[in-house]
Structures are given as C-alpha cells and as structure tokens.
Amino acid sequence: MSAFIGLQCHLCKTMFPALAIYVCDKCLGPLEPVYDYSAIRVTREEIAKRPKSLWRYRELLPIEGEPRTGFNSGFTPLVRCDQLAKRLGVRELYIKDDSVNHPTLSYKDRVVSVAATRAVELDFKVLACASTGNLANSVSAHAARLGLECCVFIPDNLEAGKLLGSAIFKPTILAIAGTYDDVNRLCTQVADRYGWGFVNINLRSYYAEGAKTLGFEIVEQLGWRYPQHVVSPVAGGTLLPRIVRGFRELRTVGLVEGELPRVHAAQAAGCAPVVRALEAGLDYPELVRPDTIAKSIAIGNPADGYQVIECVRETGGSGSAVSDAQIIHAIELLAETEGLFTEPAGGTTLAATVDLIQRGLIPPDESIVICVTGNGYKTAEVVQDRLAAPVRLSRSFKEFESWWESRGFAAEVKS
Ligand SMILES: Cc1ncc(COP(=O)(O)O)c(C=O)c1O
Numbered sequence: 001m002s003a004f005i006g007l008q009c010h011l012c013k014t015m016f017p018a019l020a021i022y023v024c025d026k027c028l029g030p031l032e033p034v035y036d037y038s039a040i041r042v043t044r045e046e047i048a049k050r051p052k053s054l055w056r057y058r059e060l061l062p063i064e065g066e067p068r069t070g071f072n073s074g075f076t077p078l079v080r081c082d083q084l085a086k087r088l089g090v091r092e093l094y095i096k097d098d099s100v101n102h103p104t105l106s107y108k109d110r111v112v113s114v115a116a117t118r119a120v121e122l123d124f125k126v127l128a129c130a131s132t133g134n135l136a137n138s139v140s141a142h143a144a145r146l147g148l149e150c151c152v153f154i155p156d157n158l159e160a161g162k163l164l165g166s167a168i169f170k171p172t173i174l175a176i177a178g179t180y181d182d183v184n185r186l187c188t189q190v191a192d193r194y195g196w197g198f199v200n201i202n203l204r205s206y207y208a209e210g211a212k213t214l215g216f217e218i219v220e221q222l223g224w225r226y227p228q229h230v231v232s233p234v235a236g237g238t239l240l241p242r243i244v245r246g247f248r249e250l251r252t253v254g255l256v257e258g259e260l261p262r263v264h265a266a267q268a269a270g271c272a273p274v275v276r277a278l279e280a281g282l283d284y285p286e287l288v289r290p291d292t293i294a295k296s297i298a299i300g301n302p303a304d305g306y307q308v309i310e311c312v313r314e315t316g317g318s319g320s321a322v323s324d325a326q327i328i329h330a331i332e333l334l335a336e337t338e339g340l341f342t343e344p345a346g347g348t349t350l351a352a353t354v355d356l357i358q359r360g361l362i363p364p365d366e367s368i369v370i371c372v373t374g375n376g377y378k379t380a381e382v383v384q385d386r387l388a389a390p391v392r393l394s395r396s397f398k399e400f401e402s403w404w405e406s407r408g409f410a411a412e413v414k415s
C-alpha cells in the first residue's frame with residue numbers, strides 16, 4: 001500500500017537501499033525516503049473514511065508492511081482560537097494541538113510510531129534514542145507496547161515530569177552529565193558499536209517522515225486547503241522541514257492546490273542557532289551552548305539545521321527568538337484565552353508568533369497555524385510559583401460565607 005521505494009541523499013540525490021542508514025557515504029548529506037508519487041491514487045474521500053491516526057496517510061510513509069504501533073497517534077485537534085486571535089489582533093488563528101498526542105502527549109508520538117514500526121521491520125531488538133525528554137517518553141511507551149528492550153539517553157537536568165514520563169514504562173534510562181548535544185554524540189558512538197535501533201540516529205530517515213503527518217493533518221483539517229502561515233518550534237530541526245515536505249507532497253499527489261504557506265521558525269533566545277543563522281544570512285547554523293527554560297528544544301547543534309534554513313527561505317518565512325520571560329507569558333496567555341496548557345516549547349512558538357505579528361512579518365488578515373508540540377503537565381516547575389494558591393477553608397458553611405462576603409459579595413437570596 002505504500003509507494004515507498006528506498007532512500008535518497010537530500011544533497012547529491014544518490015539512491016540507497018531502505019536500511020538503517022542515514023548519511024550519504026559520498027557527500028555526508030542526510031538520507032530521506034523516496035516514493036513513486038505516480039503510483040499514489042488515494043482520494044480525499046478515501047482518507048476521510050480511515051481511522052483517525054497518522055497512518056491514514058500511509059501511502060506517504062516509509063514502511064513496507066503493516067503499521068505496528070501508533071494506531072491512536074496523530075490526528076490531534078486543530079483548534080480554532082478566536083479569543084487568542086482577538087488578543088493578538090489577527091483574523092484567523094489555529095493551534096495544532098499535539099500536546100494531546102496519544103499516548104505520551106507530544107509531537108514525538110508521530111515520529112516514534114513510524115521509526116518503531118520500521119525498527120520491527122528491520123529486526124532491531126533494542127529501541128533507543130537521544131532525547132531532551134519527550135522523545136524518551138514516546139520511545140519508552142511504544143517499546144513497552146511492542147515488547148522491545150528500551151534504552152533512552154537524556155541530559156541529567158530534565159524536569160521531573162519528563163523523567164517520570166519515561167520511567168513508568170521501565171526503560172533503562174541513562175542520564176548523562178552534559179547537554180543534549182553531548183548525549184547525542186555519545187549515542188552516535190553507541191549506535192555504531194552495538195547496532196541498536198536509535199530512532200533519531202540510525203533510524204532517522206524513517207523517524208523524520210512521521211513528522212510530515214502534522215502537515216498533512218493541518219491541510220485536511222482546514223478542509224484540504226493550506227493556511228497562509230505556519231509557526232513551528234525548532235530543536236533538532238526534524239519537524240519544520242517535514243511539515244513543508246508534507247505540504248509539497250499533498251500537492252504532488254493532487255490532494256491540495258495553491259501556494260505553500262510561509263513557514264516560520266520559533267526558538268528560545270537562549271538556544272537559537274537556526275534563527276541566528278537566518279538573521280546572519282548563513283546556510284548552516286553555528287553551534288551554541290543552550291541556556292533556557294525551554295529544555296525540550298535546547299539543542300545547540302541541530303542535525304537538520306540546514307534543512308530548516310532552506311525551508312524557511314524557500315517558503316518566504318522568517319525566524320523569531322524569544323526570551324524565557326516571553327515564553328512564560330505565552331504559556332499563561334494560551335491558558336487564559338483558550339484553556340490549553342503547553343510546555344515551554346509551545347510557549348516559545350506562541351511567543352514567536354506574537355513577535356512575528358508585531359514585526360509585520362505575519363499580516364493580521366492572513367490565516368495562521370501555530371504548532372503546539374508538548375504538554376504543560378510535564379513541566380509544572382516553570383509556572384508553579386506564579387500560580388494562585390487554593391483558598392483553604394474548613395468544612396463549615398459559616399466560614400465559607402464569611403470568606404465569600406469578606407470579598408465584597410453579598411449572598412444572592414433566591415426567592
Ligand atoms: C515539545 C517539543 N517540541 C518540538 C521539538 C522540536 O524538535 P525538532 O526540531 O527536532 O523536530 C521537540 C523535540 O526535541 C519537543 O520535545
């Protein structure tokens with residue numbers, strides 16, 4: 001059912017077999033799946049009848065047999081946000097809400113569903129990853145369900161909720177003294193030596209394709225049309241270029257028409273290698289040492305930084321780097337206006353959107369989709385001290401009444 005043919009180098013276009021390989025041995029470019037688009041004849045109506053998961057676009061996903069996991073992952077809500085739109089002074093605004101992705105509450109359930117299925121097809125016995133937290137949660141959950149050994153590598157300074165979200169599934173957790181970039185370097189060596197299936201290293205070509213489904217869903221949920229702007233967070237740089245790739249593929253197979261959206265990159269000012277490169281007119285980001293509360297997107301050496309920069313430029317998008325204070329303010333704004341609770345990655349994306357609107361880079365009368373990719377319950381510590389404590393009372397009605405009336409409200413007596 002898939003039109004998947006094999007892997008191809010993004011830069012020099014050399015073809016490779018569909019194995020656990022991810023870099024071109026000729027030019028070191030990243031490898032990406034290729035499909036026979038002419039063989040894809042699926043219609044909007046057929047897709048509409050399929051189960052509401054990321055596998056409804058399986059013709060455009062790089063697996064050979066049947067999906068093995070992620071049967072409820074993806075197809076997250078596209079929430080029309082009129083209250084927030086009013087606050088920002090824009091006309092048509094949506095949140096693509098991957099903070100409620102199944103089963104681990106982040107966009108990573110998309111990429112892991114595809115990578116884990118491919119890991120089973122390629123006969124890996126150990127599923128592993130280098131992670132800033134959310135990926136480890138998702139790999140741990142999907143590995144548990146598939147009965148695979150699991151080993152996740154994380155920096156040793158993650159939030160308690162991120163650690164809990166992996167530990168409950170009983171993987172081996174390695175908390176490494178260092179940044180994500182140090183963790184990733186170690187994992188590359190482990191993957192080479194032990195032959196484990198690292199979803200974001202040797203299975204990266206498959207993993208990244210799962211992220212396209214977020215773009216597919218935006219188009220389908222808007223009634224098979226493109227929005228005019230999409231704002232995406234950027235860490236390793238998987239998501240943003242795959243949203244664009246997904247948008248292009250839908251047009252190639254005839255499911256949508258029109259002009260591609262402008263796709264904008266959101267980063268925290270304390271870790272903004274891609275936004276700085278866009279500002280400086282560079283093709284490749286320069287490495288930075290992260291320092292931000294947005295730990296899930298604190299990647300100073302993004303694997304796909306080049307592709308993010310390429311896609312932002314090609315679509316006419318731009319970049320925005322926002323401070324930790326702006327991130328927290330945006331988390332609160334989203335909660336107050338729309339009843340959605342995101343983690344700092346989502347706060348970053350909303351804060352960047354506000355900045356792009358203020359700078360005139362997103363005109364107020366154009367349609368905007370903001371990708372919210374992670375859940376606030378996992379990072380309670382970033383807002384906890386700012387929230388009102390509950391009013392503590394005894395069980396006595398009298399006490400309630402005197403507290404209520406002390407606030408200047410008299411009881412309304414019903415006749
Ligand atoms: C919540 C969240 N959003 C976004 C990202 C962006 O990752 P990437 O740019 O690698 O797709 C990550 C992961 O690293 C994440 O955990």
Ligand SMILES: [Zn+2]
Binds near residue numbers: 009012026028
């Ligand atoms: Zn190449």
